[in-house]
Amino acid sequence: QVQLVQSGAEVKKPGASVKVSCKASGYSFTSYCMHWVRQAPGQGLEWMAIINPSGGSTSYAQKFQGRVTVTWDTSTSTVYMDLSSLRSDDTAVYFCARDRFRFWSGYFDSWGQGTLVTVSS
């Protein structure tokens, strides 16, 4: 079955960068887009980015342009999300989520378990 397994919790200082991984299994990795979504404590969901592993095209929410980079490694079926210049309001659980289609459809049918990133001095 489809599984998305994310890397463990991180604690970072303001101004640092964090890289979160999402390892996919149980399906053809390059056949579906992957998204990154975050959720601050007690807050709602926030869409951040999408990558199409077939070709590597990416798109980012305007809010994160210049600070977020999503990459992929087809040899390990892993997607990475790198967020730089961290601030305290970046403290959140970061999820990867597979899109059921090869494009932005909004049908996120599988989710990772989430990775808590805490930004604190």
Place this chain on the structure above:
Amino acid sequence: QSALTQPPSASGSPGQSVTISCTGTSSDIGYYNYVSWYQQHPGKAPKVMIYEVNKRPSGVPDRFSGSKSGNTASLTVSGLQAEDEADYYCSSFAGRNTGVFGGGTKLTVL
């Protein structure tokens, strides 16, 4: 890319129906039919309940239905059950391969 607007809370008694609205703009909900709804229980990852405005994934009860009119999408939960108590989020494609979520609605089953 402003967040879609949802009411912060909604409630209903078991067996009743409740409708949650999600208001966007002519650049997202009003233009595209890629509106989805997610259910999230505390401490869990979200689960898709509706996609492409009104389609239900396999396994989602037909008590859940979606619709759209103009810039506003709606999720209706009929025959409310205790396990429906959760946070609900709408999302929409917003062009240029980007998307946006709503602020979320806490559904309480009285």
